Amino acid sequence: MIPGIRTMVIEAGVIFAIGVVLGLSFNAQLVLDAFAGRLSSAVAPSSGGEAVQSSTLEFQAFPLPVVLEEVRELMAEGSLAVDARATEVYGEGHLPKAFAFPLGEYDQVLPEFLEKVSKESTLILYCSGFGCPDSFDLGERLLAEGYLDVRVYEGGFPEWRDAGLPVEEGAP
Amino acid sequence: MSRPMRYFYHFCRLLLGGVYLYAGVVKSADVVVFARDVANYQLLPYAWNYLTAATLPYVETVAALLLLCNRKVRPAALVLTSLTLVFMVALTTVLARGLDIDCGCFNPGQGHTSAGVALLRDAFLLIPAFVTLRLSGRMSKP
Numbered sequence: 382m383i384p385g386i387r388t389m390v391i392e393a394g395v396i397f398a399i400g401v402v403l404g405l406s407f408n409a410q411l412v413l414d415a416f417a418g419r420l421s422s423a424v425a426p427s428s429g430g431e432a433v434q435s436s437t438l439e440f441q442a443f444p445l446p447v448v449l450e451e452v453r454e455l456m457a458e459g460s461l462a463v464d465a466r467a468t469e470v471y472g473e474g475h476l477p478k479a480f481a482f483p484l485g486e487y488d489q490v491l492p493e494f495l496e497k498v499s500k501e502s503t504l505i506l507y508c509s510g511f512g513c514p515d516s517f518d519l520g521e522r523l524l525a526e527g528y529l530d531v532r533v534y535e536g537g538f539p540e541w542r543d544a545g546l547p548v549e550e551g552a553p
Numbered sequence: 554m555s556r557p558m559r560y561f562y563h564f565c566r567l568l569l570g571g572v573y574l575y576a577g578v579v580k581s582a583d584v585v586v587f588a589r590d591v592a593n594y595q596l597l598p599y600a601w602n603y604l605t606a607a608t609l610p611y612v613e614t615v616a617a618l619l620l621l622c623n624r625k626v627r628p629a630a631l632v633l634t635s636l637t638l639v640f641m642v643a644l645t646t647v648l649a650r651g652l653d654i655d656c657g658c659f660n661p662g663q664g665h666t667s668a669g670v671a672l673l674r675d676a677f678l679l680i681p682a683f684v685t686l687r688l689s690g691r692m693s694k695p
Contacts, residue, residue, distance in 0.1 A: 396632050399615050408584055535654075
């Protein structure tokens, strides 16, 4: 390698390393918690408290996004679909065996959900497709409740239906 | 180097530094939300999204500050050019997989910039990046 270029590459590596070290020094606890699987929603929206950023608090985890193909595989393996839309919309069509959990009725539905669904279950949350935030918001709340594997299917019911996959109708 | 070229070089250096300084500062302000944006790309294992979100904004900020201060311009430009190329590869995979996600380029968790628009913006950003990288070597020569 030409000496000038080698020097430049080495210096670029040093700049990169300084950035990484700085980032880790400011966010060490977050990264350690992420790799240790200790992330939780101590400051989740359902707590009613303001989100506080502090290295002494646990950091909020977020639901992992999944795409249609993964949803099909997870459903085949027995994962539970959770519908975050309103009950009337759920009745018009939903994913097979989906649990109706309208975000607007969170406090009313939660006790039944906690009773029926194990915290080790893999949950696939969905709502009305891209641009619909309810499934993500519900996912953050369920993580706060201690559910360990919460995923959000952003394509939601419209994508599932349009892919010609089985749909169930009827109230929960 | 002619005077217009010198002005053009400094314009490109400051533009590149300014854009990346802004991007780095706003992303480092909310690392958890930025981690969610990184996770939306579905390219990394869960914990690595946090590691990337925790470090990437600081790499951008350090390199951008060097550009703005006119120090170590070539290596700093190399870092930012490389990052821009990596972002373009990631955005291309988003387009190829048909994902409709926010690029997470600037304000994490706010707004929605599609992968296509972000890819075009990064392609535009490559111009000042390459100009800075190329001309900085000549600037240091008498």
